[in-house]
Amino acid sequence: MRRMQPNERYGLTWPGKQAAYDEIDIPTTGALAPEPDGSRPHLFIEGDNLDALKLLTPGSVRVIYIDPPYNTGQTMRYRDRFRHTEGEADSRRHAAWLSMMLPRLALARRLLREDGVLFVSIDDREVHHLRLLLNETFGTDNYVATVTWRKKVVRGRGARHVLPQTEYVLVYARHLPALPPFGEPLTDDMRDEYGHEDDQGRYKLIPLAKSGTSHSARPNLVYPIAAPDGSAIPCPTHQWRWSKETLAARMDEIVFKPNRAGGWRVFTKQYLDLPAGERERTPISYYDRATTTDGTKELKRLFGRVVIDFPKPTRLIKDLITWAIPRDAGGAPVILDFFAGSCPTAQAVLELNAEDGGDRRFICVQAAAPLDDPEFATLAEVGLARIHKVLPDAALVHVCRVAGVQEPSKP
Secondary structure, eight states: OOOTTTOOOSSOOTHHHHHHHHHHHHHHHHOEEOOSSSSEEEEEEEEEEHHHHHOOOOTTTEEEEOOOOOOOOOOOSSSSOSOOOOOOHHHHHOOOHHHHHHHHHHHHHHHHHEEEEEEEEEEEHHHHHHHHHHHHHHHHGGEEEEEEEEEEOOSSSSSSSSOEEEEEEEEEEESSGOOOOOOOOOHHHHHHHHHHETTTEEEEEEEEEEOOOOOOGGGGGGEEOOTTSOEOOOOOEEEEEEEEEHHHTTGGGGEEEEEETSEEEEEEEEEEEOTTOOOOSOOOSOSSSSOHHHHHHHHHHHHHSSSSSOOHHHHHHHHHHHHHOTTTTOOOOOOEESSOOTTTTHHHHHHHHHOOOOOOEEEEEEEEOOOOSSSSSSSHHHHHHHHHHHHOOOEEEEEEEESSOOOOOOO
């Protein structure tokens, strides 16, 4: 067995990584002009997002959603402040992408509140690198989930081997112990399942028996239960969901029903109305409620044509925000998107507020990336136009630019 060398360690590395770390603490020479005065709830910033992130208030953001460049091989419009080493073009491309992302993710973490959360959309080109990079910048202990998003439904031909239909949303907490439980509203069909009622409210019955595990997995969940007729109900093939102590403390939530074999089945009551602080059903890691086609249709409805390709559907972003922030949370939580593009995040926030009277606020940052379009000269113009179409009252949005930034000299 080969002995590990003293300078070897586990981790993700690439040419230019140290320079990317240096970017984090280099003070920006820019400023927001005009400076936000707090009188308008929403903020749209045109400019480089690295500078913008350094100008925002640390610890002020509840949710960050970003849809960064997927590193498809096209030219990236970000300042290059690191040196490339000799090597293959593909390796340099991955290094450039990682060096662009690292300082922005580190600064994003600083901006989050202690109970804040980051959602990052990505596809299979960089998902493996991004997961490692987020482990480094946010910490492996703050990993929440990887959500697989079915972005389109296609069949037949179109790829030599496998038709790609999915992308991913990586989820990381600022500090996982402080992150509240995720939840989402029940559908009408789900609410109809709560067909029983007592003085505590409507409820449905859930078997106390737990499947999919062996007796040896949790010995404290393996014990007999006394039935109403005095007989002993043996532990099922697997185990119970509750320990003996929990069962004794919550017997008022237990329901016994006779089975066909002359024995008993044990159920617990799950109430429709949850105690304060608890959420409704927990989201799952597979998402298929909206596609890229839905995102394109939304832009067509707003602009009458396809302005940019592959915009994210607002339904996806609305659901992610709702997972993290209950609809009745209050407190004017801030949602930040610093790769705002055509600003579907802004639309998602505005639609949620319109639906439930909420006071969520958005901050969207988008560089003035040039477009070949007859109406809009830059992508930032598209995003701002979308915001104004969804929210005609322009007085509610503070629009500013990152001004006074000195471009670095080329390495």
